[in-house]
Amino acid sequence: MYKVDNRGYYGKFGGAYIPELLHPCVEELKQNYEKIISESDFKKEFDQLLSDYVGRPTPLYFAKRFSEHYQANIYLKREDLCHTGAHKVNNTIGQILLAKRLNKKRIIAETGAGQHGVATATVCALMGIECIVYMGEKDIERQAPNVKRMKMLGAEVRPALSGSKTLKDATNEAIRDWINHPNDTHYIIGSVVGPHPYPEMVAKFQSVISAEMKKQLMEKTGNENPDIIVACVGGGSNAAGAFYHYLNNKNTRLIAVEAAGLGIHSGETAATSVIGSEGIIHGSRTLLMQTSDGQIVEPYSISAGLDYPGIGPLHAHLISSGRAEATSITDDEALKSAFFLSRKEGIIPALESAHAFAAMEKLEYKKNDTIVINLSGRGDKDLETYTKHFDRFA
Amino acid sequence: MNRIKSLFKNKEKNILNIYFTAGHPNLNDTEIIIKTLAEAGTDLIEIGMPYSDPLADGLTIQQSSSVALRNGMNLDLLFSQIKNARKHTEVPLVLMGYFNQVFQYGVEKFIAACKSSGVDGLILPDLPLYEYERDLKNYFEENDIAISFLITPLTEEYRVRKIDELSNGFIYMVSSNATTGGTEDSNEKQIKYYERIHNMNLETPRLIGFGISDFNSFSKACKYANGAIIGSAFIRALEKGTKLENTIKNFVAGIRNKKLV
Numbered sequence A: 001m002y003k004v005d006n007r008g009y010y011g012k013f014g015g016a017y018i019p020e021l022l023h024p025c026v027e028e029l030k031q032n033y034e035k036i037i038s039e040s041d042f043k044k045e046f047d048q049l050l051s052d053y054v055g056r057p058t059p060l061y062f063a064k065r066f067s068e069h070y071q072a073n074i075y076l077k078r079e080d081l082c083h084t085g086a087h088k089v090n091n092t093i094g095q096i097l098l099a100k101r102l103n104k105k106r107i108i109a110e111t112g113a114g115q116h117g118v119a120t121a122t123v124c125a126l127m128g129i130e131c132i133v134y135m136g137e138k139d140i141e142r143q144a145p146n147v148k149r150m151k152m153l154g155a156e157v158r159p160a161l162s163g164s165k166t167l168k169d170a171t172n173e174a175i176r177d178w179i180n181h182p183n184d185t186h187y188i189i190g191s192v193v194g195p196h197p198y199p200e201m202v203a204k205f206q207s208v209i210s211a212e213m214k215k216q217l218m219e220k221t222g223n224e225n226p227d228i229i230v231a232c233v234g235g236g237s238n239a240a241g242a243f244y245h246y247l248n249n250k251n252t253r254l255i256a257v258e259a260a261g262l263g264i265h266s267g268e269t270a271a272t273s274v275i276g277s278e279g280i281i282h283g284s285r286t287l288l289m290q291t292s293d294g295q296i297v298e299p300y301s302i303s304a305g306l307d308y309p310g311i312g313p314l315h316a317h318l319i320s321s322g323r324a325e326a327t328s329i330t331d332d333e334a335l336k337s338a339f340f341l342s343r344k345e346g347i348i349p350a351l352e353s354a355h356a357f358a359a360m361e362k363l364e365y366k367k368n369d370t371i372v373i374n375l376s377g378r379g380d381k382d383l384e385t386y387t388k389h390f391d392r393f394a
Numbered sequence B: 001m002n003r004i005k006s007l008f009k010n011k012e013k014n015i016l017n018i019y020f021t022a023g024h025p026n027l028n029d030t031e032i033i034i035k036t037l038a039e040a041g042t043d044l045i046e047i048g049m050p051y052s053d054p055l056a057d058g059l060t061i062q063q064s065s066s067v068a069l070r071n072g073m074n075l076d077l078l079f080s081q082i083k084n085a086r087k088h089t090e091v092p093l094v095l096m097g098y099f100n101q102v103f104q105y106g107v108e109k110f111i112a113a114c115k116s117s118g119v120d121g122l123i124l125p126d127l128p129l130y131e132y133e134r135d136l137k138n139y140f141e142e143n144d145i146a147i148s149f150l151i152t153p154l155t156e157e158y159r160v161r162k163i164d165e166l167s168n169g170f171i172y173m174v175s176s177n178a179t180t181g182g183t184e185d186s187n188e189k190q191i192k193y194y195e196r197i198h199n200m201n202l203e204t205p206r207l208i209g210f211g212i213s214d215f216n217s218f219s220k221a222c223k224y225a226n227g228a229i230i231g232s233a234f235i236r237a238l239e240k241g242t243k244l245e246n247t248i249k250n251f252v253a254g255i256r257n258k259k260l261v
Ligand SMILES: Cc1ncc(COP(=O)(O)O)c(C=O)c1O
Pocket: A086, A087, A112, A113, A114, A115, A116, A190, A191, A192, A232, A233, A234, A235, A236, A237, A238, A239, A304, A305, A306, A350, A352, A353, A376, A377, A378
């Protein structure tokens, strides 16, 4: 029911709205990826790297003090403990192994916060493949530490100078690069967005999160099904991974947390499922923020990783069909919850993940419900932002 | 009869199609650009609907689109400008843009606006063939609005056949696998591609576009197709020129290798 159909649709969302110029690239991937990722040598290499290099399985941690505060049994899925500091690397490991098998000599990627850029630069270094990361000129300024990490790893960071000079434009530039290099290049998209087969492929690579969660919950609670799973949604890859193996289990509620920025109706927001409408962005029919003329509206969030004007088509389908519940969190609510989690549990979350934690303030749940919050990344990259707001929240 | 179809019926060679972005350089240049291009001997005019995220376009068209949007261009205004331009000329007009623009405006409303303002055809590079065939084809045909799909050097033969079947008016033959305004493939590679497509004996006429910029590249393209499309080079000329009408006349004369004004 939540599986993608053969044209790449989840319900009415998805598909591949791409210029003919991109058709051969996307078609090659579509024709080959399922076969490649189901081969035993691929699976073996993928699993091995996830365990020895990324450090999986990541712990499922019972957050005792946080649970006491909210009167629920709250577990944190510790994607922040992955190598490079976020869930993004689960996908880049999968895609680099795929690129190798497709004989690609050159990797391109887009990045907003720089986490996906770092995860891509990392796997390219690991495999000795050339890596070019497109990043909005504005993001290069506001995420300087990750730019340095990418360079140290040997990647070339190319500023996206078009449009609003952020993630959406970095994605456009990466797509244009792919159009101009159709033979030797693989494009590692960083979320469950883009034309089919990307959303499903990235969700599959990230689904290791919920596969582990099931096992770990069984061991810890005797029941593999939590009452609620909470995850933040930029494009939606960590959420897709955390929801994946629970999609058909209606007893587990799925909460998708978007960034409200300065407030849903402030004009400075990234709460796509609330103020967005159906349309096409980066080759996919989904929900996005746009004008009545179909011009894509620039989003805003304090968190560069959630600062995207669309959501992946799977999430558009889950939310509009009622399977997932969407909620949104402002900059201030996220900041407040980042400080709260740091003091309660000794864990500094990424600003993106802090949105998921803040959702606890709004969520309706029963006392003693089992809740899993996907802690998608660690907060080192956001320290400068946190420091700026120290006086208000510490 | 649809003006694009009658053009190709009456003229088989050296068809010159010039692209400009509506709202660029100035918001209200549309009418004068269309009128002057037509008078200067352009056979077909392609009007770009400026888009925030033009994926298939290189820097020149991206920047002209940003300028046009900043100038305040929108679809209602564009349709009214085109309606005014239609008073001066019967030159075939094609709108080029991205499917989301049509989708948001509403497909039915969009086609109706094309019809009433005098637009003859559409180019929507990111509209999937299957979606056109399943949901839109009947509607385009009922209203006699033509559609042109793109082929590239990497388009497989079965797709070229399908695109030939679905396109009417003309097929947009992209010269090399690159975004608009990019450099061309090597001569040899390109000619092999042009000949391969030529030998397929397609039903629909072909115009070659992307990277065509002057008399030489236009003439070469015309050897292998019914004509060619010039976009980025014209936009750069508009940006450099001082007096719009003279710039346009000189540009077209340059392509046709005629004496300059
Ligand atoms: C830590 C972290 N969480 C979440 C996201 C948002 O991406 P997605 O919605 O694809 O999980 C990012 C993106 O940069 C991130 O770095």
